Amino acid sequence: MLSSAWRRCVGTGRMNLSLRRGHREALALAREEIGFEMIRGHGMLSDDMGVYREVEWQGERQVRHVFAYLDEVVDSYLATGVRPFLELGFMPEALASGDQTVFWWKGNVTPPRSYPEWQGLVRGTLRHLVDRYGIEEVRTWPVEVWNEPNLSDFWQGADQAEYLRLYEATAHAVKEVDAELQVGGPVLSPGADEWWAPFAEFVTRREVPVDFVSRHAYTSGPAQHVPFGVYQDLRPPQHLLEQFAAPAQHLTGTALAGLPVHISEFNTSYRPDNPVHDTAYNAAYLAPVLAAGGEHVESFSYWTVSDVFEEAGVPASIFHGGFGLLTHGLIRKPTYHLYAFMARLGEEVLAEGVDHLVTRHADGRLAVLAWQPVDGSPVTAADRHHVRLSVPVGAGVRRTGTGAGSSEAPQPGQPRTAFVLRRRVNESDGNAWTAWQDLGRPASPGARHLDLLLDASRPAVEHSSVAVHGGRVELDLHLAQHEVTLVEVEAVRDSTPPWLDDTRIPGYGRP
Incomplete structure (x- = not known):
């Protein structure tokens, strides 16, 4: 826990x-x-x-x-x-x-x-x-x-x-x-x-x-x-x-x-x-x-x-x-x-490492914290860091075997896709300090500049739909310099009515 x-x-x-x-x-x-x-x-x-x-x-x-x-x-x-x-x-x-x-x-x-x-x-x-x-x-x-x-x-x-x-x-x-x-x-x-x-x-x-x-x-x-x-x-x-x-x-x-x-x-x-x-x-x-x-x-x-x-x-x-x-x-x-x-992580710890912490909520949702490792030295860190994770998702997983030979198999009703939402903070995203530098470091910003800094302080957010294979989702996370990122993964239960066809919306049709 x-x-x-x-x-x-x-x-x-x-x-x-x-x-x-x-x-x-x-x-x-x-x-x-x-x-x-x-x-x-x-x-x-x-x-x-x-x-x-x-x-x-x-x-x-x-x-x-x-x-x-x-x-x-x-x-x-x-x-x-x-x-x-x-x-x-x-x-x-x-x-x-x-x-x-x-x-x-x-x-x-x-x-x-x-x-x-x-x-x-x-x-x-x-x-x-x-x-x-x-x-x-x-x-x-x-x-x-x-x-x-x-x-x-x-x-x-x-x-x-x-x-x-x-x-x-x-x-x-x-x-x-x-x-x-x-x-x-x-x-x-x-x-x-x-x-x-x-x-x-x-x-x-x-x-x-x-x-x-x-x-x-x-x-x-x-x-x-x-x-x-x-x-x-x-x-x-x-x-x-x-x-x-x-x-x-x-x-x-x-x-x-x-x-x-x-x-x-x-x-x-x-x-x-x-x-x-x-x-x-x-x-x-x-x-x-x-x-x-x-x-x-x-x-x-x-x-x-x-x-x-x-x-x-x-x-x-x-x-x-x-x-x-x-x-x-x-x-x-x-x-x-x-x-x-x-604060958005789950109670159960599934995996941890030098650059990540994988957790699960009681309802099955996953939350992953990942970061670029830094060592306190004055040397500039690399401008990229790569974290690759395979995480379980869906109706549940069951473990077969024990020890090094154990494996996970999907239970019946395993979803085909998962929704992934990612929040990023690094040298440019979610970073009002660098925005303040770009503004010329005003000591006492006025209302307009404060609004700009508040906007700049919001983490970048992106989302996607990813395939589930064997009850797992592969996360390939490319982190920018000094990045901390939160990735939330949730199994999708598709409830799209059969009569909906997004290709009929102007701008979304197939060539």
């Missing part, structure tokens, strides 16, 4: 962004066409969400937890049909022990000055969510403790001992609200596998709750900076799958072995200004990852759903290398189409 881990979660940036119409529209579109189930973002407790408030009254400090913005964001998620994947962070300034911040929007990344007050904030927030949405609902929301504490940009000094203290205090606070709430960590960035053993040893020795483990995965190298952007080399896509598999490997033999693994962020580049995110190459690169990632993890969350995103400041151009599957203005990028193609 095809795992749904690839669409179980998607990233948002920071939660505050969902107060904006453009971000909400992007999430609604992605939910409708792709079916994302959860959404994760930073800054749930940062000052721009206004949750932790301090005032002085009659000479004493008073603390109040205010949930107006948090309620509005979570309400919008649930109304869209998406549940939150909660990340507890960053630190409210009034509760912080220092002034170190990250990103343009200045999320505080220092430990709390008072762990009891931090625990009170965690308990108060979760109790409010339980009161508002119900305990059965909130139990379905993973609760992740912080973000990438192994990096000094995200956790002061990348202090492992201090993070373990934070995790312990937070996990106990979560379980004090309800023992069945899901809590986990340590939310590691790539290159921090040395944290797994100390984390497992610490939580085991001190009997700290852990319901899942999480990490992030990216494959880009050092940033080569240019104004308003970067370029980076990529390691091969298999490296992402190796990162997905790493937590289970490192936790083998520990008390945490077998726990669900969430990849709560992944992409090619970790930068929000790398143009690779806008390209067809990005889609072809990630196709094998989406096809196989569910073999290793419970979820892997694309970072992010929308270019309404501000880690490095307000984007300088409509195409700026943003993480989003969708640009400002809801222009679908090639990687968005990869996800939309995945």
Whole structure:
């Protein structure tokens, strides 16, 4: 069966962004066409969400937890049909022990000055969510403790001992609200596998709750900076799958072995200004990852759903290398189409390879995803790629024999033809980024150019009728450079009335 881990979660940036119409529209579109189930973002407790408030009254400090913005964001998620994947962070300034911040929007990344007050904030927030949405609902929301504490940009000094203290205090606070709430960590960035053993040893020795483990995965190298952007080399896509598999490997033999693994962020580049995110190459690169990632993890969350995103400041151009599957203005990028193609695949996997995934729906329809393999190198890929497949179609097939000598034979009533519909995204088809280049890269396109880009972003569609021989259809797929293609195959039951004769229509007669 095809795992749904690839669409179980998607990233948002920071939660505050969902107060904006453009971000909400992007999430609604992605939910409708792709079916994302959860959404994760930073800054749930940062000052721009206004949750932790301090005032002085009659000479004493008073603390109040205010949930107006948090309620509005979570309400919008649930109304869209998406549940939150909660990340507890960053630190409210009034509760912080220092002034170190990250990103343009200045999320505080220092430990709390008072762990009891931090625990009170965690308990108060979760109790409010339980009161508002119900305990059965909130139990379905993973609760992740912080973000990438192994990096000094995200956790002061990348202090492992201090993070373990934070995790312990937070996990106990979560379980004090309800023992069945899901809590986990340590939310590691790539290159921090040395944290797994100390984390497992610490939580085991001190009997700290852990319901899942999480990490992030990216494959880009050092940033080569240019104004308003970067370029980076990529390691091969298999490296992402190796990162997905790493937590289970490192936790083998520990008390945490077998726990669900969430990849709560992944992409090619970790930068929000790398143009690779806008390209067809990005889609072809990630196709094998989406096809196989569910073999290793419970979820892997694309970072992010929308270019309404501000880690490095307000984007300088409509195409700026943003993480989003969708640009400002809801222009679908090639990687968005990869996800939309995945959403049309069947539940049963019939075959898979380095450049294809063949699936079948419960009603017998076939859906094939094919792509040009790319390896992350800066060398230009070939301008063509050929995929040849023989797929079963029709009333059903029965297998005769077993092993290498087995064969398939058609059942009675096997159709003679099949309908084939193909959607293509490559360097020219379904690619608004290359259309934008052809338009001269307007930073802020007007309404007419936006309409042109929306038109250019639609995948090419073609259809045909093909013969069925021995219960099978032969697919001879020629893919253009960096192409991802979806082919849907459906048996035809001809119900044409005998009196119809298309050759009698002007222009369709035989010579």
